[in-house]
Amino acid sequence: MKTTINRVSEFVNKEVTIGVWLANKRSSGKIAFLQLRDGTGFIQGVVVKADVTEETFAAAKSITQESALYVTGTVVEDSRSPFGYEMQVSEIEIIHESKDYPITPKEHGTEFLMDHRHLWLRSKKQHAIMKIRNQIIQATYHFFEKEDFVKIDPPILTGSAAEGTTELFHTKYFDEEAYLSQSGQLYMEAAAMALGKVFSFGPTFRAEKSKTRRHLIEFWMIEPEMAFTTHEESLEIQEKYVQFIVESVLGNCQLELNTLGRSVEKLEQIKAPFPRITYDHAIELLKEKGFSDVEWGEDFGAPHETAIAESFDKPVFITHYPKEIKAFYMKPDPDRDDVVQCADLIAPEGYGEIIGGSARIDDMALMEQRYKEHNLSGEAYKWYLELRQYGSVPHAGFGLGLERTVAWICGVDHVRETIPFPRLLNRLYP
Ligand code: 4AD
Ligand code: MG
Numbered sequence: 336m337k338t339t340i341n342r343v344s345e346f347v348n349k350e351v352t353i354g355v356w357l358a359n360k361r362s363s364g365k366i367a368f369l370q371l372r373d374g375t376g377f378i379q380g381v382v383v384k385a386d387v388t389e390e391t392f393a394a395a396k397s398i399t400q401e402s403a404l405y406v407t408g409t410v411v412e413d414s415r416s417p418f419g420y421e422m423q424v425s426e427i428e429i430i431h432e433s434k435d436y437p438i439t440p441k442e443h444g445t446e447f448l449m450d451h452r453h454l455w456l457r458s459k460k461q462h463a464i465m466k467i468r469n470q471i472i473q474a475t476y477h478f479f480e481k482e483d484f485v486k487i488d489p490p491i492l493t494g495s496a497a498e499g500t501t502e503l504f505h506t507k508y509f510d511e512e513a514y515l516s517q518s519g520q521l522y523m524e525a526a527a528m529a530l531g532k533v534f535s536f537g538p539t540f541r542a543e544k545s546k547t548r549r550h551l552i553e554f555w556m557i558e559p560e561m562a563f564t565t566h567e568e569s570l571e572i573q574e575k576y577v578q579f580i581v582e583s584v585l586g587n588c589q590l591e592l593n594t595l596g597r598s599v600e601k602l603e604q605i606k607a608p609f610p611r612i613t614y615d616h617a618i619e620l621l622k623e624k625g626f627s628d629v630e631w632g633e634d635f636g637a638p639h640e641t642a643i644a645e646s647f648d649k650p651v652f653i654t655h656y657p658k659e660i661k662a663f664y665m666k667p668d669p670d671r672d673d674v675v676q677c678a679d680l681i682a683p684e685g686y687g688e689i690i691g692g693s694a695r696i697d698d699m700a701l702m703e704q705r706y707k708e709h710n711l712s713g714e715a716y717k718w719y720l721e722l723r724q725y726g727s728v729p730h731a732g733f734g735l736g737l738e739r740t741v742a743w744i745c746g747v748d749h750v751r752e753t754i755p756f757p758r759l760l761n762r763l764y765p
Contacts, residue, residue, distance in 0.1 A: 338352075343422070355373045382427070405428040464753060478575075494512070503515070515540035539555070546759070555754070565731060611651070634660045640685075697728060
């Protein structure tokens, strides 16, 4: 019977054939232990010299790392393996022999691994991260479906900037100028006026000259936008969504979390409601923590976010930032014109901002004023202003960065390992 590693529990004490690659092996004169992988999982194959033909044992001893094989054997339960099963191999058919696989079981430097990302993805750790990323993607669709959101796909080629003009990737669009999308938000606002509650999920591009462990040039963002919704109601959806994805990873990816050595106890604490502190309060907190030179009106950097997050064991919302350091579309606080109704959600354990969101300006006159202040006049933004002309309503939305969320949930240091082929400041290969 042909099957895959993730399905072996259905075949205990039965003989199966699985197409695999050899991840690693160990052997002595009488027995060989093969670490096999097929994409769905990893399993150990045990080849006992006395139980197989001479050819099969010779093959087991000589196969090279990453050779492709059909392995036939009996599935047995094994409580010593984290996976719970192993295979007593009876036959090995070599499909393709791999020569001099560059990623050996020894330690390699990061640059070397990044140059071999197309192969590095096969490793157990990278496999676990990709499985958790996939789980978060599945949970995202599930959550927004359950909450009556409609998936909407905003364009990637755009004529207008959503998040400021300094980080845009520029390209020609026949005779016009175009940019790669930094955020689908402006289009999602139009979609919310057509469909009520909407979300997008797609790639976004930022020509950021930042070389940090949190910045990618190309990253994936989930952007919900909701009509008839206040800032506070948006925060409630955000914490519910984050709790849902963490629970879904805990419920479906125990093996992968275990492979990554991720502390499950820390993730189990992620239950709504999340704490909320204002930007003003955050400034005080930072001063208490020894950031004596931090001043009201400055944006927070990674060390600030980390210091604030340390005071909480759940993600924390920092709300009401100064309007000067936030995007043009954010709605002012009704009681104070110098701060806006926005929030950044800061992940625990130093993983930084995973969500940015706000209530949007719905008043035409105020939006026109912001256009002037930000030099946004022109045809490219005309349609966005028109949304305030025909049945404008209070609305709010947010963007969750997929890779930073994966990094946090997996407990991996750098976002470069959370996307299959990272685009970084100095890297477009592979
Ligand atoms: O805070 P940002 O810039 O917000 C927006 O783009 C809004 N238009 C979203 C909205 O309200 N619809 O980005 C949102 C999130 C950040 O919190 C972060 O998680 C992620 O996107 N992000 C990045 N992730 C990886 N690399 C980068 N260079 C990122 N820039 C932002
Ligand atoms: Mg932000």
